[in-house]
Structure formats: structure tokens, C-alpha cells
Amino acid sequence: MSLMDRIKDCLGTDLIEISEFRGDVCVEIPKNRVIEAMTSLKEKGGFDFLSDVFGVDNIDLYAAKAKKAKKKKKGEEEEEEPKKQGPPPPRFEVIYLLLSLKTNERLQVRVRVPEDSMDVPSVTGIWKAATWPEREAFDMYGFKFKGHPNLRRLLMWDEFKDHPLRKDYPLEGKGEERHLNYDTV
Amino acid sequence: MAKEIETVCVTTGPAEVGDYVALNIGPIHPAMHGTLRVITRTDGETIISAEPEIGYLHRGVEKLGENLTYRQFLPLTDRLNYCSAICNNVAYELAVEKALGIEVPEKAQLLRIIMMELARIADHQVLVGILGVDLGALTPFFYLIIQREEIYEIFEWHHGARLTNSMGTIGGVEAELPDRFHEKWPKMRDSIRKANDETDRLLTHNRIWMDRTIGVNAFCADDALNWGFTGPMLRACGVKRDLRKDEPYLMYDKFDFEVPTGKHGDVFDRYMIRMLEMEESIKIIDQAYAMYQDMPDDAPLMKKVPKIIKPPEGQIYHAIESPNGELGFFIKSDGTDKPYRIKIRPPCYMVYQAFGELVQGEMISDLIACLSSINVIAGELDR
Amino acid sequence: MNFQAIQGEGWLLCKAEQLINWGRSRSPWPFPYGTACCGIELMCALASGYDMARFGAERVAFTPRQCDVLIEAGTITKKMVPVLKRIYDQMAEPKWVIAVGACACTGGVFRTYSTQQGIGSIIPVDIYIPGCPPRPEGILYALLKLIDKIEADHPLYKKRQQVVEALEAGK
């Protein structure tokens, strides 16, 4: 049985989309079913090792795609107004990299997170390895991992306001500075 | 007494104030490699809880990567794990090559293997040396550093830099092995072995060394896997996992080498595994060098790659076995010449997050030993 | 010995200054503030091949009270800035600073939200070493330059001027 079939078996109805690119299989699961899907992937699917957890901000990707689509449309013919699409696609993704130690297969699990509800179930209960990566994802994108034991900023200092890896945060920052008052403690 | 000292220390760490003394170690502390900080609560010398704080070297490499082209990002990978920059370079090159769907010529692969294994030796030498320094034995460090300089010399001959190598490029390697390598290597192999042997005699069976390292922060394999350990740290716990064997990349499946494993996951096992791995690396270089010499002189070193690299849209993850463990690059491409998202999976990051659990109940001296044996490189930890 | 020679104004001051400078320039104890890649090169400069100890930079201590030269090797992030300031403040006069590497000088390639663009805006720097990272020879050269600088200093004369100014102000 191929990897894709096994994952389909394992996830069942939780599977939204499965794709393959250069041998890397990527599956998408719904946000509210993360814990269940991960548990079944770990126990039934044999993906017992969590490599990494991180976020992706897709806002620019969508913008670029929309631009491209518009261009194409313009090039073709001026047709009627584009049909009203559904709600805009969720802005963020959380990607989990899983690994099976027995078969040495890797799997990317994607969870789409809309901007207006940033809470994602934390997988720290399944793998402790997710502790810092989730903190970092919170730091960099602002995901709120529900059930995380200690969700504080990891790389930036505590008083930092923004989430620097979001695409709308400028590369050179907004001039934040860190001040420490040593004598107040 | 505890209260009085409390007022002096600066902590932003765990808030609970008990009868324990909060001791802030780092970021400027001899054993903290410049940028690490651990906030501990101690009862006398015993550690009740330890919480590492990182981010003092967070330079925004990932954000920078999104604003640079694929080729421009290569030099930045040097600055991740600066002890073995070549492994980072090759890992990144392999990831981009995977996204492009190309494979480099065999000669370039061999060159990469030779250089990577040299870098691995250099990295392990620093680790063993620093571990010695932190446990009070300064002299082996100097013996190992001399050998490291020799390795740097080879790097310099090949691509012109000592530390931040930026070796090779996407699609291959620019230059063949320098001519002087052919004379140098047999001599260097012996001197590396000699230095290792000297270190071994100074440390391994030294009673004090054994007391200080055996059984110190031992870790079991299940916990290690749960925490996401890889590389020597995981092998020290007794799990035989090496990406060079398990998910062979380049030509590692053609070489004959052992994967040393430990049993208890204590500092001594970590140290021994690194010592043994250096020997294995020498073996690999010998084999790769022999294969390299069998290659025809005009064998290609580079695959043809377009000047502006534009991988098709998609996302890939590729990992290699760096000296510290699994070093992976996740690249999400949107079809332009810049990566849309680039994520580095540093090996020591996963290990260091378990630090609190590793050192709990041990003494302050063991904390230092543990930190050195993990080999935390701030550059790749904070990125 | 010509008695006239030692009668000139400031002869004693001058000789004492020379003695102090001799002592200071021959024992610049470093504070190795190595944060990143340059820290490794600094380590190499201190170790066998290059041996900074030859110039008296022998006793590497990580406590700012006991050091003379703050060798800042590596990137300073914005998170680290208060720490660096604090360390510099804790050092006892006279103190010198060497900024090793592009990151310490200008921020280098890391022109990002979290990197301090050069430590010159936080603490006074005596010697800048370019390079990413500079070779150990570069660090040694900087140390020699610093020694030259120390030898050209006038510790007592400055002190005397301060005293004179204070007296005049007191009048």
C-alpha cells in the first residue's frame, strides 16, 4: 500500500486535501481536528516523530495569485465581472513535519488558520517536541496554541508587540528597542 | 539569606518565589557560549528547575531569506551553525536542488562529502575541546584547536574562507580538490588521529572525568524521541538513527561506516560518540577520496542550472545529518526567484528545549557539563 | 646625568605616565564577548595557533570588573543591547572596546528587525575590525593597534587637567 493510501486510510474523513511535490507528501486537515488526526497519524500511521512546527503567512501568495488571475483575464477578453467567490482563503497555515522512524517516510501536515480566529490546538500533549516550535510560531505569527503549557515569546523579548514574520511586517522593523530597568526588581 | 540575594539578581523568569534561590546564568557567562541564558532555581547547589531563555542571537535569518534570491541566501546559511558551515551550505543546496528536481554530478557529490566530513570533524573537535574546558581540563582544547586549524587550511585552499565557507553553489561545486590536498590529507589524517588519541588519553579514562560525566543527566530513548532529539544526542540514548544511513542523500549509501551508539544518554556517551564519529568521518573521507581519484579529470562538477533560479510552486523539506543532528530546510516556493517561506530546522533547538528536564535535580556543575555536551550553537538556535 | 633634564616641567609626570602605559599595554586582559561566528575566530586567536597571550592578553575572565578590553565579537541583537550596555558600564576604568566583525561594526548582512546596526551607537568603540568573520590575524592586529593607542595615552596628564579644572571651577 502506498504512502498516500495509508494516510487516506488513517485520516478518513479528516483529510481535506492530499498532494505530492517532489516526493514530499502534504496533507491538509481541519483546524478543530488537529489532535485527533495527529493521534491517529502517530498511532495508526506510524508517524511517531515530530520534526518541526511552524507557520506560513499566505497573504502575499493570494495577492500575487489574484493579480495573475486578473492579468490573465485582461489578456483574454473582457468578460463579465468575476463571480463572487466564497469567503477569502484563510491567511495563515501551520505546518507540522512528521517522520516515521520505522519506514523513514516524511509527511507534511497543513492546517489552515484564518486571521480572525488564531487559536490552534496544541500538540504538545502528543509530542513534547512541539513546545518551543509552537512558542516560536506564536512569537512570529501570533498563533494561539490552546493547551500549550507556557505560551510566551521565545525569540523576541517579552515587551515586543508585533509578529515579525508576518508578511506585512517590514524587514527592517518598526524601530523597536529594548530597555531593561535593572534596579526595579 | 535567600531573600536578601533575591534582590540583587535580575530575572524575568519563572515568577514563583519559594525558598529557593533564583540564579541567573548567562547570557554573558563563560559556559553560555555568549548568548544563552538559563534561569535556575537552586536549593544549595541542586537545581530545582531550570528554564532556558533564547533569542539573544535572533537575527531574522528567515525573514531575510524571504527577501533574498535563492543564490543570495547561500552565504547566510554559513552563519547558522558556524562551527560546521559547510554542512549548512550543502543542506541548503540540496534542498533547493530538490525543489528544482535536479541531482548534481557524482564528482561534486564526492567533493561535498569530503568537505562535509571534514567540517564534521572540526565541529566535534570544538565540542570535545569546549566540554573539556568547561569541566576544567583546558589542555585538550588546545591540542584539538591545532588540528582544526589544519582543517581550516584545506577549506581555505578550496574555497577561500576559514569559517564561513559558502562552499559550492546550487547545482554543484565550483572547484576541484586543491592539489595540495593530495599531500596534506595522509599527513593530516595521522595528526588528527594523534590529537584525538592524546585527548582520549587525557580524558576518557581519567577518574575525575569519568566521575564528572558518567551518569550525568542521563536520558532515556523514549523521552529523547518525544522531545525530538536527533543526531549524537539521540544516538547517545541508544537509538541507532543516522540520516546518512536511514535516508541516504548524496552518495552516503555507497560508503562503509559505522554508526556508534551509546546506552545511557549521559554526558560521557555523548562525548564518546563524538570521539568515535570523528574516526568514522576519517574512514568516509578516505573512501570518498579514493573514489574521487578514480573519477576522470574532466568529469563535470556542475549541473546546468539557470542563472535565475525559479523553482516551481510547491513546498519541500529536505534534511541532512549535520554534526548536531537533523538539519532540515523547508522551502515554500511561489514560482518567483525568491523563496516564499524558508524555515530552518536546527538540530540543537529541539535538544535545548528539553534542557529543563535534562538538568532537573542535578547540580550546577552538571548543568554546565550538560550544556557543553549538547553543543548548542546560538546561530542556528535563534536564527 | 644632566640634572637639567629632569628639571623640566612634567618630567616626573612623563616618566610615571610611561611606566603606567608600559604596564597597561602589556597586560590588556580581554573580556571575550563572543556572541556569534566571530566568537569562534576569537577563540582561535586565543588558542595555540595564534596565541593572543603573547601580548599579555592572558587571563580571560568573564567578569567585567577584572577586564580591560571588551572584545565584542559577533552580532548584537536588540534583545542583547541592554546587556552589552550593562557589561560596559560595569567595567572599571580604563577600558577599551574592540568591535570584531561586520556585524559588530555595522550590522553586516543582517539588516533586519532584530539586529542592532553596529555597536558604535551603544558604547564607544576604539578599534573596528572588518570581515565576516575577520581572521585571527585581524584580531591580533587590532590588539596591536590598541596597544599602540594605549601607549600614546596620557593617563596622568588628563587626570591633572581634570583636577586643575575642578580647582578653577571651585575658585
Next chain:
Amino acid sequence: MADWQIDLIKVVFIWVWALLIAVVMTWVERRASAMMQDRLGPNRAGPFGLFQPLADGIKLFTKEDIIPEKARKILFVLGPPLFALPAFSAYAVVPFGDKIVLGGKEIILQVSDVNIGFLYVLALGAIGVYGMVIGGWASNSKYSILGGLRATAQLISYEVPMGLALLTIVLLYGTFSLREMVLLQQGTFLGFLPNWGIFKQPLGFIIFLVAAYAEANRVPFDLPECESELVTGYHTEYGSMRLGLYLFGEYVNLGTLAAITVSLFFGGWALPYVDMSKFLGPVAYGIASFTVFFLKQAFFLFLFVWVRWTVPRFRYDQLMGLGWKALIPLGLVNLFVTALLVQLTI
């Protein structure tokens, strides 16, 4: 010459000598460590860098003197001298040469031959600890206080085995005076061995040496300082000449310990098998006996350096374990056996 003049000369001489040893030792340590580590070591100040300690001294003297705001000022100031001075004072009872007769006057090459010189040395050694503890406490810094606490525990634990080892020597020689002990070590024993303490008390010597390393805070027992853990331990907050006194006191301490080792276990100023006084004039004999003593002492000083750069450091609990579980029982057994033997032979 009046007696007090002779005494004054001796005091000045021993003072300068102790200072010189400490100064030269800093240089020896650096150069020897460099030698062992394939380096050169300091070589810019004077020939072979010989004036390096002088340069350090000038620099430390002219550095800003910082007393941390939250430190206990008086104790902070008191710490370094309290550490360095007892080490100097202990030299007073060290016999650095034999008795010589000059102008009909007997001069003993020792500042004062106290009949309990032995206890005096032990007592002063114990006072030196206060320098460290007070320094660590007064700094009001956690690393310092940890260093100070370690120093207390370590030095108190190692005083005991040291005392036990020395008691056997007292049993053996039946005196507390260091000079008499040296005199008793002349001649041979079992026909061919020099009559030295080390051959009569090998176990006692080993216990004493280990305890001496611990007393001197040298690797593998340098826990109070412990560079990689406690930054620099009890003198973390000290700078300028106060630090200089601590560093200096350490070397003076080494000199004292080496001198006592030589007097107790290695026959002091006397050469084995040869009686120098028979064919040397009084002055020459004085110088020769002093040279012999100095050479022996130098060997032990070098041994300190040698060990320093070879072995790693103990952990705190292991150090305590070694002291209480190994050295003290061994010392007791040794004491018991010695007492038995002494009783039987008398």
C-alpha cells in the same frame, strides 16, 4: 650584630623571598601552561616575558577601584588582605636552612623556631579561608556567595584529613617544631633510603598532598573559583589591586604549602647521604642549604602547575565524598597503624 638586627634581616629576607616566589610563579604558570599547550605564552614584557607580573601589577594598581553599591563595604575591603596576609605569616616558622655559626653567634635560618610551629601553620591556614568567605559574602553577588560557601565547606573538610596526616608525622617525630622535624629526617633508614618522612609515611604523604591541593584551591579542587561555572567564584566582583591581592595570595599560599611539604616529608634543607656542613664554610653552607631547600620547593611548585593543566575539575559533592569518605578514613587508619608501630618500637 644585635639579635634584633639579625631577626630583621631574616624577616625582610623571607618576605622578599615569598613575594618573589609568588611573582615568579605567576610567570612560571603562564609559561609552563603555554609550553604544555603548544603555545608561547607572554613574551612581550621584558626578556621571555619575565616582567609580565610587573606589568599586571602596574595595571591593576592604576585601575579604577570599584566597590559595588550593594556590597558590604568594610567586609569587602577586608577580604583580600585577610586572604593574603596569613599566607605570608606562615612563612615565619618555615626552616629554610640549617643553623650556621657566624662570628661565634649561632644563627638559625628560620625567622622563629616556635616549638608549636606546626600548629601555627595549621591555624594560619584556617584563617585564610575567612578571606575567601568574607570576600564572597560581602560582594553580595550570587556567584561570589556560592564560591564563598564552596570554599568554606571545602577547606573545612580538607583541614581534617590534612590534620590527620600531619598527626602521624607528629607521632613519628615526637615534636611540634618544624626545625626538629627536619633535623630528625637526616641520615638513612633501612640502610639505603634517606630518612625522609615520605618513606616512613607514604600514605600520610599522599593524603597530605591531596589535602594541600584542596587547601590551595588548585585544579582539580578549584571549586571556589571554578571559572566555567561561577564566572570567577568568590572574587567575581573584585577588580583592581584587591583582585591582585587575591591572585597573589594564592601563589604565596602555594609557596607556603610547598615549603611545608618539603620540611615535613622531604628532609627540608638537607641533602640525602651527604653532609654539606663538613666541607663548606658557614656562609657557603647557609647558602647551599637554602638552595637545596629552594630546589625541593620549586619542584613542588611546578607540580602544582603541572597538575593544574592536566586534570579536570571535581564536582562539589564528589569533592566532599572524596574528603569524608576516602581521605578521612584512610587518615584514621594510617594514624592508628602509625600509633601502633610507634608504640611497639619504643
